[in-house]
Amino acid sequence: MRNRRLFAGLAIAAATVALTPACSGGGRKATSAAADAEITIKPADGRRTVRPDRSVEVTVSGGRLDEVDVRQDGTTTPGAFGADRRSWRTMWTLRPGVWYQVKALARNSEGRVTAVMSRFRTAPAAHRIGIADVTPQAGEKVGVGMPIIVTxxxxxxxxxxxxxxxxxxxxxxxxxxxxxxxxxQVVYRTHRYWQPHQNVVFTAHLAGVRAAKGVYGTADVTRTFAIGASNITVADARTHRMRVDHDGLVRTFRISMGKGTTREYTTTSGIHLTREKKPVVQMESPNCKPDQPDCDYYKENVHLAVRISMGGEYVHQSVGEYDALGHRNASHGCVRTSPAGARYFFGIAQRGDIVKITGTSRRFVDEPNDGDWKYWNYSWSDWLKDGDL
Known part of the structure; x- marks a missing residue:
């Protein structure tokens, strides 16, 4: 109500200015006054079936726009003026099935104000689409390789x-x-790793977006998360060393990777992202029974485990065989390290940290596991192309 009164006051003031006589003293003949600015608003006033994926456009002739205010149920709809302030347009699509109110003020070359107000209603959505999930979670602190995954x-x-x-x-x-x-599903990846220690805001301006014929988004979604420390690890199966760069502080630990006797027991090379961490994880050979001959069966609890793939690869504390660390590959595919190395890695790990594995014949990018985050194994030019990677 207050906004209506304020705008009404501005309109009355504009009318008062327009009626001021355009003459001067001293008996000289008055010059003709400049024409008032003329404002056009699209969609037109009173329309009730406006497509929500259309924008609100305000233009003026014979003047410049001073103010444009578009509201839906008291909420301001963002927009931007043209460079010459003779036009204004909404930045995003509109919510389906609601009323919008538009107010605009413009001035002519002599400063007289023109005020226009209109209302319209968007058409309702026959079918709706929304967001089922956003990764990372709201408020989560993640690593510099973290993607934004929208489902x-x-x-x-x-x-x-x-x-x-x-x-x-x-x-x-x-x-x-x-x-x-x-x-x-659509995934956002940065050109280079995120810069550490910053906030990121993701907004899906989905309300009014036409996702398919007759299918519209009805609500916007916003998530804010933080990029934490820069943790970039490079583990080499040939040197049996793991180099951990934590915000510029570099430490190196002895490791042992997959023994390579089978494909399953070969660690995958490529850029992995940390997914989760648990103090204890029970691991069991996937395609091997205890009484099966010629089978390297195992079932064991591993400590300080940080998952790096959905195929069962972790960085974790070695289960015995400490003599292999730094000398030979003896694991079933994971990256084993010393108790000190595991404690350090586990302590700093956050979802989305970079773990690059080198020196093996099995490529991470070729793995068929659903849900693997392989996004950093593609070039930027390939990432920008449409279609499957």
Whole structure:
């Protein structure tokens, strides 16, 4: 109500200014006054079936726009002026099935104000689409390799429209891009690793986005998370050493990787991301029975385990065989290290840290496990291309 009264006051003031006589003293003939500014608002006043994926546009002739205010149920809709302030346009799509109110003020060359107000209603969505999950979680502190993974609750037909509605703001301005991994999931990866110790805000301006014919988003989604310390680890199966760079502090630990007697017992080379960590994880050979001949069966509890792939690879404290650390590969595929190394690695680990494995014949990027985060194993040019990686 207060906003209506304020705007009404501005309109009355504008009318008063427009009625001021355009003459001067001294008996000279008055010059003609400049025409009032004319404001056009689209969609037109009173419309009730406006497509929500259309923008609100305000233009003026014979003047410049001073103010534009677009509101839906008291909430301001963001927009931007053109460079010459003769136009204004909403930045994002509109919510389906609701009323919007538009107010605009403009001035002509002599400073007289024109005020216009209109209302319209967007068409309701016949079918809706929303976001089922966003990774990372709100408020989570993650590593410098962490992707943003957005999963929708239905198939997306118009990927370009949905991608345009996704916004990422990082305190330090890191460059990144989206890549669709399926018709329900899109992933954001930075060009280079995130810069550490900053906040990131992800917003899906999904309300009003046309995801497919007759399918619209109805609500925006925002998540804020933090990039923590820079943890970048390089583990080499040939030198049997693991170099851990924690915010510039480098430490090296002796390790032992997969023994390589079978494909399953060969550690995968490539850039991995840490996924989770647990004090104790029970591990058992996946395709081997206790009484099966010629089978290297095992079932054991490992301590200080940090998962780096969905295929069962971890960085963890060695289960015995400490003599192998730094000398030979003796594990069933994991990266084993000393108690001191495991405690240090476990202590600093956060989801999304970089772990690069080198020196083996088995490539991480070729693994078929669902849910593996292989995103850093592709070049930036490949990431920017449409289609499967």
């Amino acid at each position: 929708f609750d239905g198939p997306v037909g118009d990927r370009a429209e949905v991608t345009r509605a996704l916004e990422v703001k990082a305190d330090k301005g890191d460059e990144g891009a989206w890549h669709w991994t399926s018709d329900r």
